[in-house]
Amino acid sequence: MTNIPLTNILFLSTALFFIGAYGLFTRRNMITMLMSVELMLNSVNINFVAFNKYLYPDKLGGVFFSIFIITIAAAEAAVAIAIIINLYRSHHSIDVEDASEMKY
């Protein structure tokens, strides 16, 4: 376990973050977009845990932060799904392209 270098883990989390970002910008389905956001959040979690483990092994700040983020992500998912349901009720679609009235 200890012989895995930090850079590998950072590589993983960066890849995960940009995969999420790519998904967020390209997918039109809101559920998928929500999933992409979750990916990005998890990449951040990995960073926290990894840095905690490698730089300050005797402290727990990074771990606590990840637990916080997981909790908030749950709440955020609830809010996001509520928004999606409302959007579906008014537009009969969860495609973001269909909800573009708020423009110039």
Place this chain on the structure above:
Amino acid sequence: MSQPLQIALIPLLPLACFLVLGLFGRKHLSSSAGVIGTLSLLVSTLLSLQTAYQYFFVSGKVNGVFQKLVVFQYNWLEFAPDLSINIGLMIDPITVMMLVVVSFVSLMVHLFSLGYMKGEERFATYFAFLSLFTFSMLGLVLSSNIFQIYLFWELVGVSSFLLIGFYFEKPSAVAAAKKAFIVTRFADLGFLIGILTLAFYTKTLDFGLLIERLSTASTYLSDINAASFLGISALSWGLVLVFIGGAGKSAMFPLHIWLPDAMEGPTPVSALIHAATMVVAGVFLVARLFPVFALSDPEALKLVMYTGAFSAFFAAVIACTQTDIKRVLAYSTMSQIGYMMFALGVSKYGGEDGLGYMASMFHLFTHAFFKSLLFLGAGAVIHMVHSNEMKDMGGLRKMMPITHLSFLIACLAIAGVPPFSGFFSKEEILMAAFESNRLIYGVALLTSGLTAFYMFRLYYNIFWSKPADVDGHHHGEGTLAMKIPLILLAVLAVVAGFAPIAQWVTPDGLPIESHVPITFSILPVSLAMGGILLATRMFKTQTELPTQIAQQMGGIYKAAYHKFYIDEVYLFVTKKILFNLIGKPAAWIDKNIVDGLMNLLGKITAKLSELIKGIQSGKVQDYALYFFGGIAGLVLVFIYLWK
């Protein structure tokens, strides 16, 4: 009742009446409006007569000289410790005389209107306007201060506008109202500048102080004489500009063009405003400032004299050719006011030299009665035949005996036949002119002959000439309310000449012993008789004679018939010259430069927003991308630039 209250009530009663009728008249008082207006004015008239009695017989004289009494003064707007606008009431002989004339004539007109305007839809509005006018006119003559007189002056203008345009469904009435308002307003601009000039140098607006400072040697007088513009002293400018204001209201040449058109208003209104009261406001104004004119600036007074004499003659010539009976009367009014003006112009200040001033006021007094009588008579005739044109009239003497008789009396009075009232006042005017300026005397004499001629031309065309072709049983001569004013005014047209105005109304308050020798009267009276006889010969029965003479006169007759093309000249100057040279370039600048600048700014903004509004696409992912880009940018800044 205390004196200030009594005098204040004279204008305030019509004001109250205007407010009541104006606010509640149409809904609640539509039938009783006339009676309310007439009664309130009856009280005003009685108070005026009481005031006149007190002033002339009891309290007015101190040491045998009539005083200017300021009975009430309220400091209204204070600009500086020594310059404020006051609202006050001042009485002196001319004010008292005008109070009686205005309230009495107004009362007669109210009474006449009860019959004349009966059944009118806006009956209450009409009486409200009449009350407003009466209030303004009474306030004007009572003003103690030159700015206050200006306020009432404008109020008079507004109420005149409202009354001329009373039949606002008629385009001609609307045009006439507009014309009267614009022309007099234009003249009032001169008046305002004149007031400011005089007030600037004398440091006061109060009549008493102003006259005192400008008519006796003082630093104020030397200051105002020393200042000059275009080679004319500031005093002359001030007085001439004030006179221009007066000339506008009094329809003096060349500002007379509104008066004939103003006849579009209801006839009783013409009798009140355009015969007896408002049009003499200019004469009143010059008379009010007379000591200044006479003592300090005789040159300005000369202008008054020449303007008056020319207007008198000019209008008399036009009056001989007009066929609309109200227009004949309008020009006749202008001519008679010209008489009053030049009578002021030939007068001097002090003692027996004040004859012209006295004569002018005397003529104002008598003219008010016989001219309003003429207008009311014309109103009765128009009420009967429903036309203003002479050709629709004729032979009415049997159908309207009272109108006929009173009209005849008024014609004799204005022609200057003894012993009717016009004779006395006209003799005094001619006497004053004879003593100071023979040219003016000649013009006046000629005008007096013309006056007799055109008045009797009017009289014969209405009442003789040809058999009547109107259905007399239709509604007869009019109601009792229309007959009473005619009778009362006819009585006054006969006896007003015996009023001892010479004892009362003089420039310096001292009585004048006026005696016109009987030999002096022979020439004017025989000229008047000649005019009457000529008119009798030409118009008593319908003949070809008038047309033949008109044809022989050729160009002159045509020019006079078209009022010497003054209206056309005005139209040419305003429409062609002013409009093309000033109006059009100004409109072009406004449209292209002023508006263009604003439009350009607007267009630039619109273009810019067109360019960048695509950013606000409404797509969530675009926004997220911008947000992400922003963060990335910040990260770069923090890493490489911030340090």
